[in-house]
Each structure stands twice: as structure tokens, then as C-alpha cells.
Amino acid sequence: MDYIAAFITGGLICVLGQILIDLTKMTPARILTSFVVAGVVLSALGLWQPIVDFAGAGALVPIIGFGHTLAKGIQEAVAKEGFIGIFTGGFTACAGGVCASLVFGFIAALLKKPNSRE
Amino acid sequence: MKINKKEYSYMVEQASPPSHLGKNCLWAFIIGGSICTLGEWLYKFYKNIGFIMSDARLMASISLVGLAAVLTGLGWYSRLAKKAGAGTLVPITGFANAVVSPAMEFRAEGLITGTGTKMFIIAGPVIVYGILASVVYGLILFFISPMGR
Numbered sequence: 223m224d225y226i227a228a229f230i231t232g233g234l235i236c237v238l239g240q241i242l243i244d245l246t247k248m249t250p251a252r253i254l255t256s257f258v259v260a261g262v263v264l265s266a267l268g269l270w271q272p273i274v275d276f277a278g279a280g281a282l283v284p285i286i287g288f289g290h291t292l293a294k295g296i297q298e299a300v301a302k303e304g305f306i307g308i309f310t311g312g313f314t315a316c317a318g319g320v321c322a323s324l325v326f327g328f329i330a331a332l333l334k335k336p337n338s339r340e
Numbered sequence: 341m342k343i344n345k346k347e348y349s350y351m352v353e354q355a356s357p358p359s360h361l362g363k364n365c366l367w368a369f370i371i372g373g374s375i376c377t378l379g380e381w382l383y384k385f386y387k388n389i390g391f392i393m394s395d396a397r398l399m400a401s402i403s404l405v406g407l408a409a410v411l412t413g414l415g416w417y418s419r420l421a422k423k424a425g426a427g428t429l430v431p432i433t434g435f436a437n438a439v440v441s442p443a444m445e446f447r448a449e450g451l452i453t454g455t456g457t458k459m460f461i462i463a464g465p466v467i468v469y470g471i472l473a474s475v476v477y478g479l480i481l482f483f484i485s486p487m488g489r
Contacts, residue, residue, distance in 0.1 A: 232376025233369035239426030240368035262473035279379035308478030326409035327443035
């Protein structure tokens with residue numbers, strides 16, 4: 223049941239992205255950026271957590287979930303550390319995903335032969 | 341022959357096949373849904389082997405990022421993306437692909453000036469505006485909402 227909820231919810235979020243690509247000619251960078259910001263806003267308004275509770279990874283794996291993670295990180299950090307949390311919460315929350323991308327990106331670049339073009 | 345931008349985009353539109361919104365959406369739904377289902381499976385797997393809930397979510401994300409990096413390195417991710425469109429862009433794997441792909445592509449220009457500079461060419465704005473939005477939310481929490489204190 224969890225898998226079905228994840229599949230349908232995640233799939234629908236991707237369909238929304240596809241509609242934006244096909245109808246508005248938005249570039250990938252714009253889609254990703256607006257989805258992350260939308261995730262922060264939706265989460266701040268308390269609208270995304272219920273969807274996470276229902277769909278799990280279906281609401282967290284799409285990049286909107288990245289925004290949700292940022293907003294939750296800020297919430298926790300401000301509650302725990304006060305003012306400083308405004309500056310530390312976001313990066314702390316997204317550290318794992320961003321750092322993993324950076325490390326894997328660097329390894330992939332190292333493994334690729336210099337000068338070869340695809 | 342000299343053509344301006346407008347004429348060129350008109351020519352491209354004439355030459356490209358009509359877009360199939362319905363078909364594109366179906367592919368985005370299936371592939372995007374599958375990636376999320378895999379994420380849910382990974383989450384359950386990590387939870388079963390003893391990770392606490394939030395760590396299991398993070399491990400699932402890191403695994404998806406790693407998988408996307410391997411597929412990007414092999415050149416398979418872009419092939420999948422041609423069919424799946426937003427189905428491969430919107431999940432976290434799309435973010436990873438946006439980092440790994442330029443990191444490899446600009447390797448030829450050097451590890452620092454190529455890979456290091458271009459790695460976040462697409463992911464950079466995502467982080468910039470995501471963090472900015474979160475700081476705005478933090479300011480609201482701290483100064484307006486009593487819950488933040």
C-alpha cells in the first residue's frame with residue numbers, strides 16, 4: 223500500500239513538471255528551482271507534511287521534498303538554537319543530499335578520461 | 341545563409357514532430373513514480389537494518405543520488421531522460437544528474453576550472469533559492485511566530 227501511494231503521488235508530481243516543460247518551455251534549472259522554493263513554501267504553510275505522511279518517498283523523493291526538508295530543518299534549528307538556527311538550519315538539513323551529489327560528481331569526473339567527448 | 345533567432349525557432353518548430361503531451365505525461369508518471377517507489381523500498385530497507393526514521397530517509401536519498409551518478413556516468417541516465425522527461429528530472433536523481441553530468445562534461449577543462457566551476461551550474465540556483473526561501477521562513481518563525489522560540 224505504501225508503494226502504491228508513493229508511486230501515484232510521485233508520478234503525479236512528475237506529470238506536473240512535464241506539463242510545465244511542454245506548455246511553458248521552462249528550462250530544467252527553472253523547474254528544479256521553482257519546485258524547491260514551492261516545497262519550502264508548502265511545507266512552511268503546513269501543507270506538505272500531510273502528503274509526506276500519506277505518500278512517504280512519493281512526496282520526499284521529488285525535488286519538492288528537498289524544499290520540505292529545508293523548511294523542516296529551519297523549524298528544528300530555530301526551535302533549538304534560536305537566531306543562529308536561521309542561518310544553520312537550511313544547509314544542515316540538505317547537507318547529506320548535496321554533499322553526496324558533490325562527491326559522486328567529483329568521482330565520476332575523475333573516472334572519465336580527460337579529453338574524451340561525448 | 342544568415343538567419344535570425346526568430347526565423348530559427350520557427351524553422352525548428354516546423355521541423356520537429358508535434359509534441360505528444362499525453363504520451364510525455366504518461367512516461368513521466370511511470371518513470372517518476374517508479375523512482376519514488378524505489379525510494380520507498382530503500383527507506384524500508386534501511387529502516388529494517390536499524391537506521392532511525394530520519395536517517396533511513398537520508399540514506400535512501402544518498403543511495404538514489406549514487407545510483408543516478410552511476411547511470412549518468414554510463415550515459416544511461418540521459419537516454420532514460422529522453423523518454424521520461426520530467427520523470428527523471430523532478431526526483432532527487434534529476435538533481436544528482438544535474439551535478440554529475442556537467443562535472444564530467446567539463447572535466448576536459450580541468451578539475452578546478454572545469455569540474456569544480458561547472459558542477460553546480462544547474463544545481464547552484466536550486467540551492468541558492470532553496471536556502472534563501474528557508475532563511476525567509478526562519479526569520480518569520482523567529483520574529484513573528486511564538487512557536488519558533
